[in-house]
Amino acid sequence: xxxxxKPVAYFLGVIAVIAFFGLLNGLFVTLLWNWLVPTIxxxxxxxxxxGWGLCVLCAFLFKNSITKKD
Numbered sequence: 001x002x003x004x005x006k007p008v009a010y011f012l013g014v015i016a017v018i019a020f021f022g023l024l025n026g027l028f029v030t031l032l033w034n035w036l037v038p039t040i041x042x043x044x045x046x047x048x049x050x051g052w053g054l055c056v057l058c059a060f061l062f063k064n065s066i067t068k069k070d
Contacts, residue, residue, distance in 0.1 A: 026052030 030051030037043050046054070 022055075023052065025055050029055050 026048060030046060030048050033051060033054070034045045038045055
């Protein structure tokens with residue numbers, strides 16, 4: 001039984017760490033946006049979930065163009 005639980009616990013731990021840093025990334029984007037963009041460009045502030053959505057959108061738009069090898 002221990003042989004089964006160890007890899008499952010490791011896998012769940014890795015998933016938890018990835019999720020944590022993904023959510024933390026949204027916080028950094030929100031803080032940076034609300035600090036810089038309203039002052040520089042005169043745009044409004046965003047919420048945490050909008051910052052996280054912006055991270056997801058950028059990942060969809062730019063992930064393949066950055067990692068693509070010719």
